[in-house]
Amino acid sequence: MKIxxxxxxxxxxxxSKKGADVTAVDNFDFEIPSGQxxxxxxxxxxxxxxxxxxxSGLEExxxxxxxxxxxxxxxxxxxxxxxxxxxxxxxxxxxxxxMKNITFPLENFxxxxxxxxxxxxxxxxxxxxxxxxxGLMERRPSELSGGQQQRVAIARALVKTPRVLLxxxxxxxxxARLRLQTREEIRRIQRETGVxxxxxxxxxxxxxxxxxxxxxxxxxxxxxxxxxQRVYDDPKNLFVAKFLGTPAINVFVGSxxxxxxxxxxxxxxxxxPQENRNVYIGIRPEGFIPDENGGLxxxxxxxxxxxxxxxxxxxxxxxIGETIRSIIDSDINIDESAKEVRFSLKPNKVYLFDKExxxxxxxxxxxx
Ligand code: ADP
Ligand code: MG
Numbered sequence: 001m002k003i004x005x006x007x008x009x010x011x012x013x014x015x016s017k018k019g020a021d022v023t024a025v026d027n028f029d030f031e032i033p034s035g036q037x038x039x040x041x042x043x044x045x046x047x048x049x050x051x052x053x054x055x056s057g058l059e060e061x062x063x064x065x066x067x068x069x070x071x072x073x074x075x076x077x078x079x080x081x082x083x084x085x086x087x088x089x090x091x092x093x094x095x096x097x098x099m100k101n102i103t104f105p106l107e108n109f110x111x112x113x114x115x116x117x118x119x120x121x122x123x124x125x126x127x128x129x130x131x132x133x134x135g136l137m138e139r140r141p142s143e144l145s146g147g148q149q150q151r152v153a154i155a156r157a158l159v160k161t162p163r164v165l166l167x168x169x170x171x172x173x174x175x176a177r178l179r180l181q182t183r184e185e186i187r188r189i190q191r192e193t194g195v196x197x198x199x200x201x202x203x204x205x206x207x208x209x210x211x212x213x214x215x216x217x218x219x220x221x222x223x224x225x226x227x228x229q230r231v232y233d234d235p236k237n238l239f240v241a242k243f244l245g246t247p248a249i250n251v252f253v254g255s256x257x258x259x260x261x262x263x264x265x266x267x268x269x270x271x272x273p274q275e276n277r278n279v280y281i282g283i284r285p286e287g288f289i290p291d292e293n294g295g296l297x298x299x300x301x302x303x304x305x306x307x308x309x310x311x312x313x314x315x316x317x318x319x320i321g322e323t324i325r326s327i328i329d330s331d332i333n334i335d336e337s338a339k340e341v342r343f344s345l346k347p348n349k350v351y352l353f354d355k356e357x358x359x360x361x362x363x364x365x366x367x368x
Contacts, residue, residue: 001069001163001196003032003055008064010050024050026220028064032213037190037197039211039228041204041243047220048200052166055198056083068163079108081164084157084195088169090149092141092156099124099137102155127155130189147178154186158193165190165197171206183210204244208232216240238358241282241351247311247327249282249351251320256352259366264318268295268345270366278355280320287349288312288326290334294344298324303336310334314341 008028011021024047032038040048053059055066057078065074073081092101102124106115115123128134131151141149150170157165167186171179187210190197201207207214208228216223216231216239224236235241241249254263255278261269263281288296290312298314301323305311312326312334326343328334334341347365354361 002034003164003196003198004067005030005032005055006065006067008051008054008066009062010047010054010059011062023220025054025061028222030215030222030225032196032198034069034196035194036212037187037199037210039207039214040198040200040217041207041211041214042202042217042223043243044202046217048202048217049168050220051217052168052198052200055164056085056166057081082160082162084160084162084165086150086153086157086165086167086170088172090141090146090153090173092149092152094141097138097140098128098133098144098152101141101152102127102159105156105160123159124155127159130158130192131155131185145178146174147182150174150182151185154189158189158195162195165193165195166200167197168200169202170199171201179206186210205246208244216243218243235282235351236360238280238282238353238360241353241360245284247285247325248321249284250324250326252281252283252316252318253320253355254279254281254318256361256363261350261352261363263296263316266296266316266318269347269350272364272366274361274363277361279361280353280355280358282351282353283345284349285311285325285327287346288328288343289346290326290328290332290341291344292342294342296343296345298341298343300334300336300338300341303334305330312341 005028008025010025011023013021040051042048050059054061057076065072103120106120106123109115125134128137131154133148133151136148171182174182183206199210211228214228214231215225218239224231224240231240232244252263254261256274257276259271259273260267261271298316300314302313303310310328310330314324316324352361352363
């Protein structure tokens with residue numbers, strides 16, 4: 001089932017008396033394709049949870065509509081929307097067994113949906129098998145690890161065979177190893193069930209690894225909707241470029257002068273002529289080539305060896321961040337006692353952004 005958001009907006013009154021309203025979700029207008037896993041990604045406070053709560057019906061929109069396929073669900077109460085919800089804190093009932101926790105949502109079914117105890121238990125086992133906790137059905141939450149508790153919460157969300165699965169930072173309370181494992185599980189379960197899923201996270205790596213499509217948000221506004229690789233390779237603006245990628249993209253202030261790109265006074269790239277303008281220049285860590293004739297002249301700080309590759313830490317007076325991090329092959333030799341290191345650049349790893357709007361500026365590298 002696909003989900004369509006039409007001009008969806010949510011404003012909250014300011015928490016202080018004089019302050020302006022907060023627009024937590026600003027005019028969202030896009031379609032979530034059926035059967036896919038969508039990552040809602042952005043920093044804390046950008047409106048991810050609010051967006052999810054609008055879709056589940058826990059919040060009412062200020063404006064706009066929500067459709068599940070052709071059905072307008074905007075005014076439908078949450079319990080009639082057929083959504084499964086999983087939150088960061090698993091919110092299990094501590095006094096109930098795993099079995100009872102999972103069957104709980106089924107107990108409330110009325111009329112022709114009402115189930116016998118046996119039916120409920122069968123359904124619970126099916127859901128528990130999916131998340132591989134069917135051996136723990138008689139335990140109580142306190143007897144489970146965090147990862148197991150979160151699986152119970154996922155089974156409880158799946159047991160109603162929801163039309164949509166909504167996950168709000170479901171891995172945040174897990175330690176690093178479990179986080180990895182559980183996110184792979186979620187991906188597998190989503191593939192197996194084919195349920196349209198929205199996965200909220202502030203962790204770009206998590207979103208990249210799990211999503212079919214990423215929605216990048218900032219201050220209640222959509223920045224970009226694309227496949228993970230595309231968001232990385234083809235960021236629409238400086239914010240998106242900075243938000244995705246570890247180590248992060250390196251940002252410099254510079255300028256375009258006709259057919260040349262400058263970082264500070266260093267001429268770093270020849271391009272097809274375009275209008276002069278001031279720019280931010282973003283260079284991915286893998287975009288630097290150590291080259292004694294290279295145009296970018298940096299102060300060398302350190303060379304860190306990770307085994308698979310080498311990381312050169314340097315600085316440049318026109319750099320925005322504290323240091324510049326470039327990643328190169330481990331077999332390239334760098335004189336660590338040198339004061340400076342020069343780079344030429346891989347044009348497909350270089351991005352220009354207008355200094356005023358911070359929107360991406362296209363360019364074509366000139367052939368040497
Ligand atoms: P996220 O989940 O991305 O961290 P939220 O959706 O929780 O962000 O919040 C988005 C913005 O809306 C924040 O500025 C937050 O303070 C505000 N907000 C969220 N819920 C309420 C509320 N019930 N009342 C007032 N402001 C709220
Ligand atoms: Mg949130």
